[in-house]
Amino acid sequence: MTLPVADKYNIEFGDVTRAKFDWLKSKEYAGWVVFVDTNTRRDCLPLIEKFLDHPRLLIIECAPGELNKNLGTCQELWSQMFDGGVGRRWCAICLGGGVLEDMSGFVASTFKRGIDFLQIPTTLLAQVDSSVGGKLGVDFYELKNSLGVFNDPIAVWIDHRFLRTLPAREIRSGFAEVIKHALIADAGQWGRIQKIIDLTVVDWSELIPASVNIKREVVLEDPFERGVRKSLNFGHTIGHAIESYFLETEQRLFHGEAIAAGMIMEAWISYQLATLTVSDYQLIESYFLKLYGHQVILESSFDQLFALMANDKKNDDHRINFTLLAEPGRALINQFAGRPVIESAIRHYNSLAVATE
Template sequence: MQTIQANNYPIYFNEKGYEALNLHLKETKYSNLFIIVDSNTNELCLPNFLPYLETDLTIEIIEFEAGEQNKNIETCVQIWNVLTELGADRKSLVINLGGGVVTDLGGFVASTFKRGVDFIHIPTTLLSMVDASVGGKNGVDLGSLKNQIGVINVPKMVLIDTQYLDTLPQNEMRSGLAEMLKHGLIYDKSYWEKFLDLKAIDFADFDELIYRSVEIKNEIVSQDPTEKNIRKSLNFGHTLGHAIESYFLENDNKTTLLHGEAIAVGMILESYISMHKKLINQEEYIQIKSAIKSIYDDILFDENDIKPILELLIHDKKNEYGNIQFALIEGIGKIKINQSVENELILDAFQDYKS
């Protein structure tokens, strides 16, 4: 697969990425190399990655406990302290080997340590391959509020090797698939239609679907790196999806949702809103709802859940001047950003989701 050129960094695929990484290590005079992993990727992915490395640099592995609940500033402080103790300096390189939590947090750690050191993303989950590692967003959660603290800063390169997907359970694959569905809904109708019958997908060709998803995200981000305009389209399903994800994360009596599971619900709810704003027709909405519900289990909401979820919307990063802003689809494959939505319509969307 051809290398994708993003804003000031390349995205490599499979073997070509390791060649580029080793050439970069050879040509750049780094003082030492730090690999940030979580407890899952340390066990499952690091043993596959290390044999590809060709370098005489001192390599240090920094591990933190896996899970969204650890994507916080406390984990960053621990890693900053370890970097300091191990002699990291401005000429150090950080490689983030892991899923979205690792690439988000590791990119933030590297971007802020000594005002910024070079870093490289090697995503190991479907979600991080098609979404988290691409676009330069790095950050952590503030309590249960998603991605409230962060920076936009690009890596030296992204290396996508789909062999790491062999380590993933099915629910993690479905989580990443949600972002691929989103890319079709907001940008490419023919791409969306490929997922309408999952049984018909030849998973031997799944690399090509991943490639197209990365291509779509990069095309959008390249037009608007700092999210002033069209990049907001990537937030479809995320305004309500992030609120749902945060609510389930902070409630002990709820089972924590994977990111894609929450976004799948968000896409159904925001498609319903799009229909009632006459941006899509009923047939399109039913197609979207049916396709997503055929892949993801229903999430159960009771009457006491909806109000606190709506209250969490006020913390959404896309809000401007106190107004909640939605990105809604305007026909499948197109998007309309900066849309205000009244609470009554959101409540109706939840009722329809449950029906």
């Protein structure tokens, strides 16, 4: 199955085969540079290594995880590219999850003013979210993705075999974005998703393309996030702040775990300030708690969380910008909430801890 992203590039689903690399060879790049982290080098590179037969091949490895998604790591990658003789007519192959794809795509897009790159996402999060739409970047000043560019790959190859290399917690993290796509744009899909409780028996060959297509249609309508693409930020205003806060603690949350908590809180704000009904809110709340459990947000963290939210790149005129839900399947962009409402949402979320005990 292939989904075109306008006339720019294709998102292709299915096994990564020699035919795909023959297509890459036909573009006659001077060399290929492959970005991996220690996990994807061990678990994922062997699935495609036999196809990497370009005479000028450079494999660059970095440490995994959000803590390493910064300019310091970028500098190391750029240095290795220079030392390895990478030129303007090379192509980068980004083999990894969301962190690696965001960062290596950014590195490729800025190296000598930009070289082509393609993405082979290896996590569920990357396959349904970060590999679609051309948003690339790194964290800076303790803010998620605060430095970056919009730039499209030449192709995205989504092979769900890579998901077999992942621990259950990584699958669950990525699934949060699948839920989000349904909540903001497809009420029917939200109804079907609520029947999924055991993530070990999901037919990803059906669910991933459906989720990707939701994001693809949003991106095609608004490639530079000036309008409807902001709907993809549901759960992320509070969720990103939570993720950044816990990144500096011993209780690090995965992206999807933080966003799941953020979606509960922002759904509650949607019930308070928009038209989301209490029954729809309760369905959202109960489903997320069932899959993701609960993480108490200490009141001592509130000032830091608000500082992070205040610096969110989506804000307008110093107001904290949200995407809220009018109802499942319909999002409201450019909604604003003050600190009292946001604090009440966090306190309400904290009160739900008893539901998971």
